[in-house]
Amino acid sequence: MIVVLEPGCSLTHKAGIVRFLEGAGFRVQVSESDRGALVGVVGPGAEDLAERLRVMAGVKEVLPVAPPYPLVSREHRPERTRVRIDDVHFGSDEVVVIAGPCAVESEGQLMAAARAVAEGGGRMLRGGAFKPRSSPYGFQGLAEDGLKMLAAAREATGLKVVTEVVAPGDVDLVAGYADMLQVGARNMQNFRLLSAVGGQPRPVLLKRGMMATVEELLLAAEYVVSAGNPRVVLCERGIRTFEPSTRNTLDVSAVPVLRERTHLPIVVDPSHAAGLRELVPALARAGVAVGADGLIVEVHPDPEAALSDGRQSLTLSSFGSMMDELRRVASAVGRTMAAPHPLRRDRAAFLSRS
Numbered sequence: 001m002i003v004v005l006e007p008g009c010s011l012t013h014k015a016g017i018v019r020f021l022e023g024a025g026f027r028v029q030v031s032e033s034d035r036g037a038l039v040g041v042v043g044p045g046a047e048d049l050a051e052r053l054r055v056m057a058g059v060k061e062v063l064p065v066a067p068p069y070p071l072v073s074r075e076h077r078p079e080r081t082r083v084r085i086d087d088v089h090f091g092s093d094e095v096v097v098i099a100g101p102c103a104v105e106s107e108g109q110l111m112a113a114a115r116a117v118a119e120g121g122g123r124m125l126r127g128g129a130f131k132p133r134s135s136p137y138g139f140q141g142l143a144e145d146g147l148k149m150l151a152a153a154r155e156a157t158g159l160k161v162v163t164e165v166v167a168p169g170d171v172d173l174v175a176g177y178a179d180m181l182q183v184g185a186r187n188m189q190n191f192r193l194l195s196a197v198g199g200q201p202r203p204v205l206l207k208r209g210m211m212a213t214v215e216e217l218l219l220a221a222e223y224v225v226s227a228g229n230p231r232v233v234l235c236e237r238g239i240r241t242f243e244p245s246t247r248n249t250l251d252v253s254a255v256p257v258l259r260e261r262t263h264l265p266i267v268v269d270p271s272h273a274a275g276l277r278e279l280v281p282a283l284a285r286a287g288v289a290v291g292a293d294g295l296i297v298e299v300h301p302d303p304e305a306a307l308s309d310g311r312q313s314l315t316l317s318s319f320g321s322m323m324d325e326l327r328r329v330a331s332a333v334g335r336t337m338a339a340p341h342p343l344r345r346d347r348a349a350f351l352s353r354s
């Protein structure tokens with residue numbers, strides 16, 4: 001925070017201001033500028049003093065310092081950024097729904113999910129080919145074979161594809177198949193990975209780390225943008241709290257907080273927040289109501305048989321009903337959502353063959 005002093009501020013007043021700030025435990029640096037004398041105030045909680053300082057004799061104005069993430073901050077760019085993938089626009093009036101299985105498991109599984117996503121009004125297909133699993137014995141994904149299946153599902157449905165990249169060395173491979181690269185919660189502070197996805201042109205879906213603050217999420221986004229890629233969409237996916245009844249706690253307030261601090265679009269992931277499929281529609285509705293630009297949801301044709309995150313995956317039919325409810329919420333808050341649309345007959349035939 002910077003305190004600008006009145007041009008004629010007396011030495012006594014200046015000393016009084018400095019004494020007050022140092023007494024409150026802040027580091028203070030006084031300098032002269034063409035605006036007059038400036039007092040720089042450093043230390044946690046400095047902004048809380050602004051109101052008291054504003055009424056002190058000799059003080060002209062109190063300015064917050066720029067946030068440490070200049071490129072993604074609203075100060076840098078007050079108008080909202082739209083991240084476009086052809087006709088899919090994050091940051092528009094439309095709430096964009098991304099859905100699909102946690103992991104790509106087989107062509108049949110992926111195609112069945114993709115068809116339900118497309119017919120239900122989803123705009124993008126998700127599915128991990130590289131899975132960051134907590135256990136080294138968990139299913140790690142089909143790697144390039146999974147990427148090929150995602151590309152085939154895009155061909156069959158017209159849905160754009162987002163998939164996770166877990167290592168800097170895989171970025172070019174994944175970007176060769178996907179329309180958008182996901183950086184997962186566990187990798188939000190993998191700074192080499194952030195720079196690598198920042199050095200290529202595909203848009204990035206950046207998930208909030210399960211123990212990361214909003215500021216840390218914005219600093220992670222700053223890594224990507226400062227490496228040259230401005231096409232970043234942020235994702236709130238629940239944070240770890242003391243509450244064990246859900247897998248994580250959906251931080252609904254992060255959406256309006258982010259909206260205030262950044263021009264980047266924001267999506268909500270109700271699946272990883274809830275961990276339980278029966279809670280997903282309610283959290284998805286909350287996400288739309290609180291102003292998210294999109295949702296990312298896990299769906300599976302046979303959740304009980306899923307190789308990862310089955311307990312939080314919606315069945316294909318419950319995805320359809322959730323979408324109908326979400327459309328009503330979207331319209332109540334002045335947003336739009338894609339209508340359900342049965343696939344063209346040739347595409348449906350192609351899908352049922354696979």
Ligand code: PEP
Nearest residue numbers: 102184185186207237272
């Ligand atoms: C996922 O999207 O399947 C995933 C692993 O998410 P997160 O990184 O948020 O845990």
Ligand code: MN
Nearest residue numbers: 102298308309
């Ligand atoms: Mn998952």
